[in-house]
Amino acid sequence: MSETGGGHRTVRRRGLIAGAAGLATALVLGGDLAGAAGGGRGGGHDGRGGHRRSRRHTGELRGVWLATVTNRDWPSRPGLPATAQRDELRTLLDVAVDRRLNAVMLQVRPTADALWPSPYEPWAACLTGTQGRDPGWDPLGAAVEEAHARGLELHAWFNPYRVALHADRSRLVAWHPARRNPGWTVTYGGRLYYNPGLPEVRRFVEDAMLDAVRSYGIDAVHFDDYFYPYPVAGEYFDDDAAYAAHGDDFPDRAAWRRDNVNRLVREMSGRIGEVRPEARFGISPFGIWRNASTDRRGSDTRGLEAYDELHADAYTWIKERWIDYVVPQLYWHIGKRGADYAALVPWWNETVRGTGVRLYIGEGLYRAGDPAQGAAWQDPAELSRHLTLARDHDHVQGHVFFGGRDVVTDRIGAMARVVADHYPTPVRPPLR
Secondary structure, three states, X not given: OOOOOOOOOOOOOOOOOOOOOOOOOOOOOOOOOOOOOOOOOOOOOOOOOOOOOOOOOOOOEEEEEEOOHHHOOOOOOOOOOHHHHXXXXXXXXXXXXXXXXXXXXXXXXXXXXXXXXOOOOOEOHHHHOOOOOOOOOOHHHHHHHHHHHOOOXXXXXXXXXXXXXXXXXXXXXXXXXXXXXXXXXXXXXXXXXXXXXXXXXXXXHHHHHHHHHHHOOOOEEEEOOOOOOXXXXXXXXXXXXXXXXXXXXXXXXXXXXXXXXXXXXXXXXHHHHHHOOOOEEEEOOEOOOOEOOOOOOOEOOOOOOHHHHOOOOHHHHHHOOOOOEEOOEOOOOXXXXXXOHHHHHHHHHHHHOOOOOEEEEEEOHHHOOOOOOOHHHHOOXXXXXXXXXXXXXXXXXXXXXXXXXXXXXXXXXXXXHHHHHHOOOOOOOOOO
């Protein structure tokens, strides 16, 4: 099989979501932030639609990422009572509505663990402070219910291969699949990862994620940019044995690694369609696919290339239509040398043209007002200018902001400026 894989995905049916919610009172969370229908468990659905999606622009996605790893956005700290965790979640969703957003990307599988009662993996440590400990409630089920009640979409955000932010397998809960199957893992950069080159690993992580798709009325499955890990100087990702066993049909290891990731994306696309045809599948890749100096199809940039360094081939995922939407992380300011927001938006706009894959732009709200960032990010109007620029590109249909705590605190008023300039009224997300 070629590294891009074969066959086009069948496009899923789409339906309207509930009407946009009214404004809610914004509440600011306390605590230490470190760094509808369908709620509840239910059966699957059969069949997939075969029609092409309309290219009419209907609606606009206005999303926010809520990261749970290291308690970045929620819960504010591990070990809170279930009622306090749910209250914090409600507050975050109320703030999203107040900012006239309409979608939440909630991280539900941060480190090979789960924010729902999964038969495959333990409860997430971010909830109780102890991996595997029952938090006394069902966060994903509650999130779906609470989001839909407010007219918000709930996109379940999964990290496929990250196992732990440390390299000590003995610190995992005793029955963790990575402890039972030590040959599945690779230590790299002081962290533990599942090896994407093993077919049994790929099947397992798909099964683990699909349990949530099957059990809850989520609106989408969402992946971030972590497939193979970002390069760490002086470190070697030791997948020699897997490459020896499975890499014979490829010209080099990089091509084999890309095929491993492509297989995951293609297989998840098909399996989501079998389990819940109305659920969408979206990925938020690193903002540079390849530089034009490396590949004539690439962007006018000079930065890390996801295709070569992370083995993440978003260009192929789009052209093969294995995904419903793409959210490139364009966390750079307008005019940045080597990675100019104004150069990347048109590149992604042209890349999705004619594919039916929806384009939303990932925005680095977390940079606004951060004293460690440059002068551009001290200007409250920088993000608003992003949306003004993107509006001139016909396939940009929304934006997603990182991350949740920054939407709440809005350090220098950059989000308030976006709302004032671009979000005068609530709107529905694009038609499914």
